[in-house]
Amino acid sequence: MDSSEDVNLELLTLIWLDNNVNTDKDNVEFQDKFRSSINYLRTFDNCSECEDYIINKINNKQENIILIVSGRLAEQIIHKIHHLKHILAIFIFCFNKDRYESLATQFKKIRRICTGLTTLLNEINDYKKSGLCQINESIEIILNENKLFEFLLEIKRNFLDKRYFLEICSKQYENNFNQIKDFEHFYLSSNALNEFFNQTFLYQLLIKSLHRFNIEMIYFLRFFIQDIYEQTNNLPTISTKSYRGQLMRDDQIDLLKNSIEKSSIRLNTILIAKKNYGEILKALKDCSNGNNYQRVLFEIDMNDIGKEYEQYVIYPITSYFNITSIYYENNIYFIKIIIGNKKNFIKKDFSSIEFAQYLREINNLDQSQKFFELLLKQFPSLNSQCYDGLARIAQDKGLYEISLEYYFKSLDTVSNQLKPFILNNIGCAYDYLEEYDKALKYYSQSLTLMKNTKHQSMSLNNMAIIYAKHEQFNDAFDCFQQSLIIRKKYLPDNHPDIAIIYINLGVIWSSLHQFDDAMKYFNLALKSFSSNHHLDFYRAIIYQNMGDLFLKENQFDQSLKYYQDAFDIFQQIRSIDHPNRSYIQQQIQLIKQQK
Template identity: 50%
Template sequence: MTSTEHRNNLELLTLIWLDYLADATQENREVQARLRTKINYLRTFDNCQDCEHYIRNVIDDKQEKIVLIVSGRLGPDMTQRVHDLKQVVSIYVYCLNKEANEQWAKKYKKIRSVIVRLADLLYEIDRDQKSEEQKLNESIEISTNEDYSLPLLLRTKLSLKDRRDFVKFCSKEYDDNESQMEKVRDYEHLYSSSSALDYFFNETLLYRLLLKSLHTFNIKLLYFLRFFLQDIEKQLESLPTISGKVYRGQLMTTAQVDSLSQTVESEFIQFNTYFIASSNQEHIRQSLQTAADNYLQRVIFEIDDKNHVGKQYKQFSMFPITTTFRVTSVRLEQRIWIVQMTAHNDIHDSRLKEEIDPIQLAQYFREMNRLDQAEILFELIQTQHPSLTAECYDGLGRIAQDRGHYDISLSFYLKSLQTISSKNRTQCLNNIACAYDYLEQYGEAIQFYAEALDLMKTGLERSTCLNNMGVTYAKENEIQQALDCFQRALTLRRASLVENHPEIGICYANLGMIYVTRAQYDDALEHYNLALRSFSSNKFCDIPQAIVCQNMASIYYHKNQIDQALKYYQTAQKIFRQLRSADHPNLLYIQQQIEQIMQNK
């Protein structure tokens, strides 16, 4: 086992050394330590089969790029196997007989050098990492989906403990690599908020960790690094804006170029990294023309920054991490794709402009249905801040509930109740009641709802509890009690909220459910449509919208309006597929209903 095999790779490059004796001698173990001064994450292999399997199956779906060192003996076979893989960016032949190995190596354009001396190998690896060609090869992903995760991280409060925990995290990851630990100590003693851009453009450890965490969206590392993101953005605000057009060179897949072509004048796009550009178009063009393309497309982004979004830092043009771009044209010119874009940085959601605390950050990730990342955040916050244990248990309970794991959610809620403050006790009681309801233990659910309702003081709090009680009564077929709860909840919400508020939509949806039980199907459809109208105005109401569509489909099926039933089941299915796992109970039920309809048509 190599010294980094048990760790996650926190940086962009993976270094692989293939040699029969890579782990066999003390001298070679010392070579490994020297290699890790250049690229921390090192894997060694003594045969081509295991090495190829790792490159193809472990690295293939990740953002890592591989720097491969091969011996003269294993090099010809291994290079032939993996040379054309996109994740392999550089190959070095480290051998005893340079002249003999240069004969076969010259056939492969990814082989940088045939080297005999370790010092020369270290120098070449270091130089290539800093080359413009490597920057052209940097992984870059394009998204057309509106993503609030980075704006939220930029608004999340910091504490001194965050930076101490970041140092602890890095010390644990790099504890066996003294050269990297020196860089951790450098950050700990020398870093200041005003030096953030210097740390970024000097490609320090902070820079490498930030780029990898952005590329893979490692939420734990991004949470630790949000101080760096916030410092960069604050420094950018004080810099002069870009004047004129700027350019960026990039090597991209054919699929990425096609994706850009499809967004012309239709969608805004975002990149998963800081977008750095230059005013020197000719230099970028020359760099692209001389770079090994690694079977990728050569691309020049031409940005017309008429909205003054980009900032000038020394010779660099840098756009804030929240920048969106609009593609105006894509054309092929002398074997280089020219992608013309305009830059925008408008944030309309008021919540993304206000400071939030870490618990709110985790809650927002849950609302965005990024449940795995929300779970990581709640667990991390619980470790960092033991005083927030009750809130974290509550969040973990809600995540388990979202996944349909109702017994697990109940367990978390009961743990939360043991440590929660008296002012938050009512919400916890309400959550416990909900969990019992999902587990079809309706008597226990009503008991906890009633206890919560007695403690609630505000109209909106009481309306939520009454609404939930109504749902449970309806499941118990106590229709009059359910109707009474829903009507009281609607009255309380109308007194405080606008008519198209999603909470009022929930009341309409539940009244629709009651009308179904009374076989008043037209009244039910009327209230469901009112609910959909409320939900459509809120981007976080996809789940309630899907449930209403599912219920409307059931009504249409009962009324023998099969086409309408199929339409609403398929709408519900489409929404649930984006937000729920394939084995979620709702999805399984809807699929059964669709199959039944299709068989009977």
């Protein structure tokens, strides 16, 4: 067996099980030809080792597998692995086709029984391009507010991206390097759709990266995304309905049901459909759906978004979907959707650093961290901004000591103009660590260096929080009022930055046991955060403070309600060991014990 355990960046894994796979001359020579079709090839001459690899190793990674197996070993292994969802197709390679026909009748995933290697390779290539393979792609549903793909379309390319991309590919395709050489010398932007629909290695890398949200690969492949988008714009618009078959999990079906005529959704892929309803329906009926997976047929209403390319219909990666109806018949969910496109609002020339910041904004903290680390390697001139971004992510994760390390690194390299903002952030980190004197020191330094009155409100607000924690309420109110006056001068009444001051005023009134005043400010703040999904963190903080307030009043039922509301949000956006989650869980347990 090939012992390499490197990560597969492509959509498909090819496994070949045969006692003579690595000893027969023809088999060995054909391995390179199979790699030209599916790069990630694993060979086994032992049935037990192959079974262990499929069940205990690769299945946990949810890799999509095409299996080649000799006739004799097919009888030993197929019944043990056929039920796995990620076994897409099985091809039996043997010299006596008739002997194994009964297996093909018994097991639906056996696509062909082949007696020649060339025929076998052709059958695998045909299957790859069939609707069955697309139906099994593991797509995910994402919120329509996510603007990730719009941003990707606007980030300029640079020569370093291509160099890093080629370095990654040289490792992934070390046994199949001709593809990379061809790409390096012959790739043309005008040929992007041909590369995509011929399912070259670029297609394999892109779709896998989108499905797994591999942000590094998506970023490096944005040239391909941009080329596909531009070329698609020049295609003729479809004038009829189109159809797409898909296997989807039960929880995804439930999400779609809850979205009917309500919220829009998006898919983490470039949606490909066809005009031939019968072809899609047949492919769905022919596919095997494992546990917790359902067959879905999307009927896409006629629109001016879809573009025709040969027998396919391609929809822009920026498309969103509105579900109009769902019904279930003959073991298939039929889902009618209307498609729209929201590409136009993004500003041109979106920068890489803004993209990293946006990932943090939508709470993709791990991906944002990876991206800042990547930019740190690529662009030394961005060190200060990258360190600041990494510090904020560490702070979001509750890792305040690590956050401080990054902030101080940023402080060493930042311009004088931005230094007050880093000093303010250092104060925040010390605040979280409950080192209030140090926090106040850095807030004061920040305020002194702030040249712009508008920005002074930030340090004033944070100083007020420290004063409140020291029960110096007059100083706290004074700082909050100064901060509020500044923000109201420059911002609309419902702006989140004004709402943050309302939260803090509510906390002070709560500390003074002034229930009505505290609730007044908490509710004012809640109005500003109720309509923006990306500000859920602040809604959770408000609910947490409301829970604290009602607990002080011994109103346990109300307190429990707000703590639970806060916990439901934190559960979605913060790690299990984050201080906010831990605190609320403790409070919920405390109330339940007292009731």
